[in-house]
Amino acid sequence: MLTLPIINLFSLPLILGTMITMSSSSWLMAWMGLEMNLMGFIPLISTHSNKRASEASLKYFLIQTIASSTFLFSFLLSSSFSIIQFTMMTPWMIPFMVILTLSVKLGAAPFHMWLPTVAEGLSWTNCLILMSWQKMAPLSIISMIFPKNPLIIIIATLSAISGSMGGLNQTSLRKILAFSSISHMAWMLSSMLISKMLWLFYIFIYSIIISSIILCFAPFNMLHINQVSTNQNKKLNSLITINLLSLGGLPPFLGFLPKWLIMFYLLQMNMFLMVSILIISTLINLYYYTRISYSSLLLINSNNKWMKTKTPPLTKQLPLSMISLFGLITSMLTFTLL
């Protein structure tokens, strides 16, 4: 952590920008928060001074600024109808433009191609920020302004399909997690149709799971799936497996909880086709999560007796993993007791 001051300096606009966007009541302030967030994240990417990081930062910058300027243009267009306040009625073009630009910023389905390539150039920490914190601001704008737009259904469905299909052939862990974040984006966008709380709940749990996974990968420098599948550290393997299954939404784990709620409410709204697409694509996700870890967990079992490996303690990884392991059961118990 030689670059600690820079991180301290730029994580402030990173956090502050998102908070400004989430609490603003005008288009302009929301846009400004997004820009602050961007300006905070670019230097964080570039702290690792290698070619891939700078390429990733440039790509991220280009995509985000194009999206931001289109966002600016679209609400200026709405201001030409003399409407600047959020709550006013707008013609169909305004939500259309805004949702599309924000989904470019999110990396949702038809505009998702930049996300895996950018993630490939980032460090694990920055990947974590990209996949969790950077989603907050655009999602909050969509949920505050146009939560029940039909365009969201299309984007969510496309995200589910492309997130699951795209990750199937990948061998890079960062790309796999990027595609998985695309398909989780589908669930978050579809939870917009239900309530404003549900996507917050989802992204909270998603952040917990993805942080515990990245906490398992990052200290061991695992960047490709063969590094996981030939890994001999049994405890680490079991933690990775648990968290990946939780990320895929397998029932006894925490990841199932928000998916369960979303499925429940979407079925109450009679959106059977969308729910089945979401579930099936999540199944494919689960397949490639399992493929990461099962060979190390089940197939390869060799211990070199002549080599004493020094197993690092898993004190950092354990608490979050415990949450993702027992979260569903604990929360259900809590609700039952309450």
Added chain:
Amino acid sequence: MFWSVYGLWALFLLLMFVMFFSFSLFFIFSDFAVFVEYYLFSMNGCPVEFMMVFDWVSLMFLSFVMLISSVVIFYSEEYMEGDENLNRFCYLVLLFVLSMGLLILSPNLISILLGWDGLGLVSYCLVIYYQNNRSLNAGMITVLSNRIGDVGILIGIVWMLNFGNWNYFSYVLLEDMGSEFYWVGGCVVLAALTKSAQIPFSAWLPAAMAAPTPVSALVHSSTLVTAGVYLLIRLSQYFSVGVFSCVLMFISCMTMFMSGLGANYEMDMKKVIALSTLSQLGVMMLSISFGYWKLAYFHMLTHALFKALLFLCAGSVIHSSGGAQDLRYMGGMIEFSPVVGSCFNLANLSLCGIPFLAGFYSKDLILENVSFFNFNFFIFIFFSVSIGLTACYSFRLFFYIMGRNFFMFFSNFGEGSIVSVSIIFLSFWAVIMGSTLMWILFPIPCFVFVPIFYSVMGVLCVIVGLWMGLILWGVSGSYLFLTGKSVNHFLGLMWFLPWLSSNPLLSKLSLGGYFLSSDLSWGEWMGPQGVFEGMVIGSSIFQWFQDNNLKMYLVSFAIWVIIFTFLMLML
């Protein structure tokens, strides 16, 4: 010599022959039959049972099988002398006799499979008895051709499930079973065509001559190949009216003609005899297809005797010339081996149908009855010509083996005592059985009312054939007529039938691997594996979109925005 394994078993089988033959005489004169039924289990009301029928048809055929196998086993003690696996040979032949007995006795389509498959298996083992490549190929073509017939019987079993019972005796009295029942007859005809080596499947019979000669005498002349004929005799009422009898008529007629021609060009002695067997099988099949099953049965019995005798004599020649069986190496048999040679001539003339030998009674009766029947000129001409051809190639064989002088391979010629005794014993039966069987089987003589020309036509055909054989093979002694290379090739190779049943089919058979995998794993491909393949293909399409420049991403964003715009406009 009576106390060896071979002698004891030959004695046992001879006693069995006496027993079965006297039973059959008793049954035929008192018009009596015994059915034995072992009820195994019932399947939704369809009884699966092992059934055995003892009537004069089965008992008399069984007694002939016993007689011939007794002679053959006795004979092979000397013929197989010095072989490494003497006992195995003996027990294989006995197993063959056992499965033949099971086949003859059971009139149930399920229980007949026991004997039928036993025949296929044991005959395969006997063909590959000499362990070399040629025997293996011959055995393989034999067993695979017969497998087609087995499948025919299996289909027949499935079809017969419709009628609630697999005893085909149960349906004899039912006049109108509907046209569906003829399909059982069709399946059985298919089985019989393969077993009796009729035209599309005839390649295996000459190939199976790779077996030891006593085996050929027992299996490929008198019993196994007539199993198909026997089955059709038993089931004749099922298809004697339908389209299958017509098919059978043409096929058998063509088989007769083809094998008669082929035998005139063949240079392997055993194969000549095999082709003559084929043509006689054609005679039997033709008779069955006209509905004269009793005549076919008669011919089957007499043919069994004289053809086994012919094979045994040929075996004697082969044995004493050190295994050579090419006709061009032979000659002067009458000088060195007079007894076996005269028996050989006896069998040969009987095969031609020279009057008052065994073959004459049955064949002439069939010809007269066929000319009594109402049919077209094609069958008539082919049948007569085939009978002439039989005489022709019999004389060819005669000239090649007897007529010419001393030849190289006959230098160590002689007659073994056991071989001679068994041949003389069998030739006794071959002489007397023609007229005896006619008196037994037809207590009231067959009524045939035809003009005098038709009546003597059989004999005329034989005489013309003999004359042709004399001219073609006796006088010139070599190719004189139809010796163009392509004609020779075509006729000598049985109209390319062996090629047809080996090479083109082999490539089709290897398709079986594909069908097998699809049969075993279609669920995989419809289910998990297929979905996975589809997903991987889809994923590679996504990957193709992904592998692009940032500019291309932005252009694609623009295109998507346009698409969404149109979508929203339509909404």
